Amino acid sequence: MLKQMKRLKIVQRLTRLFFQASATLPVKKKQVMFESYSGKQYSCNPRAIYEYLKAEETDYELIWSVNRDYVKEFQERNIPYIKRLSLRWFFELARSRYWVTNSRMPNWLNKPSHTIYLQTWHGTPLKKLAADMEDVRMPGTNREQYVRNFHEETANWDYLISPNPYSTEIFKRAFQFHKEMLETGYPRNDQLVNGNTEQTIVRIKKELEIPLDKKVILYAPTWRDHHNAGPGSYHFDLKLDLERCKEQLGDDYVVLMRLHSFITKAPDFSEHNGFVFDVTKNQDITELYLISDLLITDYSSVFFDFAILKRPIIFFTYDLGEYRDDIRGFYFSLEKHAPGPIVKTTDECIQAIERAFKENDERKYEAFYNKFCLLDDGKATSRVVQNVFKAGE
Structure with missing residues (x-):
C-alpha cells in the first residue's frame, strides 16, 4: 500500500x-x-x-x-x-x-x-x-x-x-x-421544456425497449457517504422490495433503476427483468425524466429538476433521521417543503404510487416550483x- x-x-x-x-x-x-x-x-x-x-x-x-x-x-x-x-x-x-x-x-x-x-x-x-x-x-x-x-x-x-x-x-x-x-x-x-413531446418520449422508450402501454416509475436514490469500502468505492443497500412492488404494480408499471454515478458495487436486478430496467450507465438522466410518469427518490437533487415537469414525486427516506442528523445535514426541512409524500417502507411507497395520480397538493407543489424552477424556461x-x-x- x-x-x-x-x-x-x-x-x-x-x-x-x-x-x-x-x-x-x-x-x-x-x-x-x-x-x-x-x-x-x-x-x-x-x-x-x-x-x-x-x-x-x-x-x-x-x-x-x-x-x-x-x-x-x-x-x-x-x-x-x-x-x-x-x-x-x-x-x-x-x-x-x-x-x-x-x-x-x-x-x-x-x-x-x-x-x-x-x-x-x-x-x-x-x-x-x-x-x-x-x-x-x-x-x-x-x-x-x-x-x-x-x-x-x-x-x-x-x-x-x-x-x-x-x-x-x-x-x-x-x-x-x-x-x-x-x-x-x-x-x-432546457430539454425538459423544449423536448417534452409525445414524439420524443416514444422515441426514447423505444430506444430503451420500455413498454409503451405501461406507466414508468423512475427510482433515483443518492449515494451514502458512509456506505463505502474505501476511497472511491461506494455501495448501495437496496431497501425497496422490488418483488413486492412487482406483485402489486407489475400489471400497470415498470421501474427504471438509476443509481448514483459514485456507486461502484450495485445490486443485481436481473431477477426482475421485464419489470425493472437498470438504466444507471447507459442514458442521460434528463431523457429518463421525460419518459417517467413518476419519480421516487430520497435526498438526491434530481427532484428539483423533475419538478419542472410537474409530475408526481415520492420521497422514499427510510434513513431520514440518520442521514439528516448524522451523515450530511440539510439546508431546509424536507418534511415541510418536499413536493410530494415522504414514506419509509415499501408498502407505504406502493400506497403512495397508487394515490399519486389521484391526490396532489397543488399549492405545495406550486410554491416549490416558484422557488426553485422559475429560471427553467x-x-x-x-x-x-x-x-x-x-x-x-
Missing part, C-alpha cells in the same frame, strides 16, 4: 510537470474540453452546452474528456474524445482555452492563466456542501482536508452556473466562490453561451 502511494505521488509529480510544460505552448483559442461526472457520462450541463455549440456550427473545436472505461458511448455517437489522464489529455487540457465540467478536476493540476474554466455544477442542493458540512464521512479524508481541497479547486473556477437564487447564496458561501456567478438556470433542463444554455463564449471572443 505504501509503495502504491509513493508510486502515485511520483506519477502525479511527473504528469504535473508535463502539464505545466504543455501550458507554455501556444494556446488553442477555440478549443473547448468537456467533462461530465469525472469522464463517466455524456450528460448534464456540459452535454447541453456542447450540443448547443455544435448546432450553432461555430468554429470551436469541441472535445470530451472520457474515463477509459466509458468510451463506448462516445465511439458509438462519433463524439470526439480523449481518454482522461492519458498523456494526450494532459497536453490538450493544458492548451485549451475553455474547460467545461460539472464536477471537480484533479486537485494537483493548476489551471493555466490562458484557460477559462466554466464550472456548471450538477444540482440544486438539499444536502449541505463543502464548507457548510459539519462533518465529512467520506473515506480517505477529514472535514478540514476535504474543505481545503474543495476551495483550492473552486479558486480555479472563472464562472459557476446557478439554477436559482437559492443556490446562488449557498454556492457563494459553501464553495467560497468570488468570481462570476451565472444565475441562468441549468442548461441540461428552455433558454438557459443560450444565456450561458452568451456570457462565457460570446464574451470571450
Whole structure:
C-alpha cells in the first residue's frame, strides 16, 4: 500500500510537470474540453452546452474528456474524445482555452492563466456542501482536508452556473466562490421544456425497449457517504422490495433503476427483468425524466429538476433521521417543503404510487416550483453561451 502511494505521488509529480510544460505552448483559442461526472457520462450541463455549440456550427473545436472505461458511448455517437489522464489529455487540457465540467478536476493540476474554466455544477442542493458540512464521512479524508481541497479547486473556477437564487447564496458561501456567478438556470433542463413531446418520449422508450402501454416509475436514490469500502468505492443497500412492488404494480408499471454515478458495487436486478430496467450507465438522466410518469427518490437533487415537469414525486427516506442528523445535514426541512409524500417502507411507497395520480397538493407543489424552477424556461444554455463564449471572443 505504501509503495502504491509513493508510486502515485511520483506519477502525479511527473504528469504535473508535463502539464505545466504543455501550458507554455501556444494556446488553442477555440478549443473547448468537456467533462461530465469525472469522464463517466455524456450528460448534464456540459452535454447541453456542447450540443448547443455544435448546432450553432461555430468554429470551436469541441472535445470530451472520457474515463477509459466509458468510451463506448462516445465511439458509438462519433463524439470526439480523449481518454482522461492519458498523456494526450494532459497536453490538450493544458492548451485549451475553455474547460467545461460539472464536477471537480484533479486537485494537483493548476489551471493555466490562458484557460477559462466554466464550472456548471450538477444540482440544486438539499444536502449541505463543502464548507457548510459539519462533518465529512467520506473515506480517505477529514472535514478540514476535504474543505481545503474543495476551495483550492473552486479558486480555479472563472464562472459557476446557478439554477436559482437559492443556490446562488449557498454556492457563494459553501464553495467560497468570488468570481462570476451565472444565475441562468441549468442548461441540461432546457430539454425538459423544449423536448417534452409525445414524439420524443416514444422515441426514447423505444430506444430503451420500455413498454409503451405501461406507466414508468423512475427510482433515483443518492449515494451514502458512509456506505463505502474505501476511497472511491461506494455501495448501495437496496431497501425497496422490488418483488413486492412487482406483485402489486407489475400489471400497470415498470421501474427504471438509476443509481448514483459514485456507486461502484450495485445490486443485481436481473431477477426482475421485464419489470425493472437498470438504466444507471447507459442514458442521460434528463431523457429518463421525460419518459417517467413518476419519480421516487430520497435526498438526491434530481427532484428539483423533475419538478419542472410537474409530475408526481415520492420521497422514499427510510434513513431520514440518520442521514439528516448524522451523515450530511440539510439546508431546509424536507418534511415541510418536499413536493410530494415522504414514506419509509415499501408498502407505504406502493400506497403512495397508487394515490399519486389521484391526490396532489397543488399549492405545495406550486410554491416549490416558484422557488426553485422559475429560471427553467428552455433558454438557459443560450444565456450561458452568451456570457462565457460570446464574451470571450
